[in-house]
Amino acid sequence: VFLPQESVAFLGKMLVIGLSFAATQTPSYDDTPNPEFLNPSWMAGIPDAQPLSGVTMPGTHNTMALYGGVYAECQSWSLESQLHAGVRFLDIRVRHINGNLTIHHGVSYQRAHFGHVLEGVADFLLKYPSETVLMRLKEEFSETNNIYGTVVDFIHRHAHWDLLWHSRTVPTMGEARGKLIILQDFSGPDLGMRYGSLDIADDWKVPSLLDLKNKWRSVSEHLEAAPAGNPEQMFLTFSSGAGVFANPRAVAHYMNPQLHHYLQAQTDSNRRFGIICMDFPAAPMIRRIIDFQLTEVRKDERRFLSKAGGKRGTSSLQRILKDRTKRT
Numbered sequence: 494v495f496l497p498q499e500s501v502a503f504l505g506k507m508l509v510i511g512l513s514f515a516a517t518q519t520p521s522y523d524d525t526p527n528p529e530f531l532n533p534s535w536m537a538g539i540p541d542a543q544p545l546s547g548v549t550m551p552g553t554h555n556t557m558a559l560y561g562g563v564y565a566e567c568q569s570w571s572l573e574s575q576l577h578a579g580v581r582f583l584d585i586r587v588r589h590i591n592g593n594l595t596i597h598h599g600v601s602y603q604r605a606h607f608g609h610v611l612e613g614v615a616d617f618l619l620k621y622p623s624e625t626v627l628m629r630l631k632e633e634f635s636e637t638n639n640i641y642g643t644v645v646d647f648i649h650r651h652a653h654w655d656l657l658w659h660s661r662t663v664p665t666m667g668e669a670r671g672k673l674i675i676l677q678d679f680s681g682p683d684l685g686m687r688y689g690s691l692d693i694a695d696d697w698k699v700p701s702l703l704d705l706k707n708k709w710r711s712v713s714e715h716l717e718a719a720p721a722g723n724p725e726q727m728f729l730t731f732s733s734g735a736g737v738f739a740n741p742r743a744v745a746h747y748m749n750p751q752l753h754h755y756l757q758a759q760t761d762s763n764r765r766f767g768i769i770c771m772d773f774p775a776a777p778m779i780r781r782i783i784d785f786q787l788t789e790v791r792k793d794e795r796r797f798l799s800k801a802g803g804k805r806g807t808s809s810l811q812r813i814l815k816d817r818t819k820r821t
């Protein structure tokens with residue numbers, strides 16, 4: 494729902510935000526340095542047999558874009574904080590230069606190289622082996638169209654070959670645990686899944702704040718399509734966007750509450766939305782996305798309990814259920 498008076502108030506707010514730069518933390522938008530709370534091992538509650546394409550999960554657009562001013566910055570949490578907050582899809586852009594892969598958002602160098610990203614993911618998965626991390630990987634700010642060899646080299650140097658899921662096919666949750674799944678957005682032999690095999694809505698061009706309504710339409714239409722889409726195909730929806738007259742923060746200031754509101758209204762619908770990829774997400778919104786998946790687990794638990802006559806004392810599902818009750 495996009496009310497005209499809301500949009501006027503919103504544009505007014507944007508002018509103020511453009512002048513101040515105070516970090517804010519709301520239930521949907523957060524550009525402070527740290528998440529309000531963490532969800533480091535939420536995938537432990539997903540049954541092993543569940544195909545990953547059926548999992549609804551939070552992701553970040555331009556995951557490493559923390560520096561370079563309001564037009565370059567898309568996130569405010571470190572990679573480690575994002576993973577601990579529950580983010581499981583990363584969007585990584587590398588510049589291929591002198592045999593090196595440095596992290597870039599356009600011209601803005603992000604004070605890191607690809608090795609840092611690999612080490613961060615490997616450390617996280619070692620600590621939380623129940624989890625999986627998906628990584629869209631593409632070349633940015635260089636045009637060699639030949640990063641495959643260097644990527645492989647970095648994997649050997651900064652992680653290990655077995656960290657990767659080596660197949661084009663969608664793994665089950667059980668197969669994916671402890672693995673990094675590269676969603677390959679570059680040419681060369683298979684390194685993991687192909688980014689192009691996903692059903693993607695990435696209308697990132699938002700020329701000005703007056704185009705936000707169209708942007709939201711693209712996001713909501715794709716979210717509506719996901720539950721009915723091919724269950725074996727992964728769905729990926731980007732709520733992020735930017736343009737000359739709309740920086741990522743301003744777009745997220747509008748999109749994140751819309752998204753949060755939409756998801757709240759769907760809470761009990763228990764639908765597959767796939768990967769929801771955001772700029773400046775906040776912990777409560779991440780929790781809400783994660784909860785779509787766990788609602789399914791709770792339902793299974795109820796089915797399981799009624800089948801077993803309610804007598805099974807310590808099934809893992811029951812433990813999950815207990816943990817969840819404690820948390821809420």
Ligand SMILES: *[C@@H]1O[C@H](CO)[C@@H](O)[C@H](O)[C@H]1NC(C)=O
Pocket residue numbers: 592593594595596604605606
């Ligand atoms: C790659 O670039 C980074 C700068 O981001 C630098 O610190 C590092 O030493 C370079 N690595 C190699 C192998 O040249």
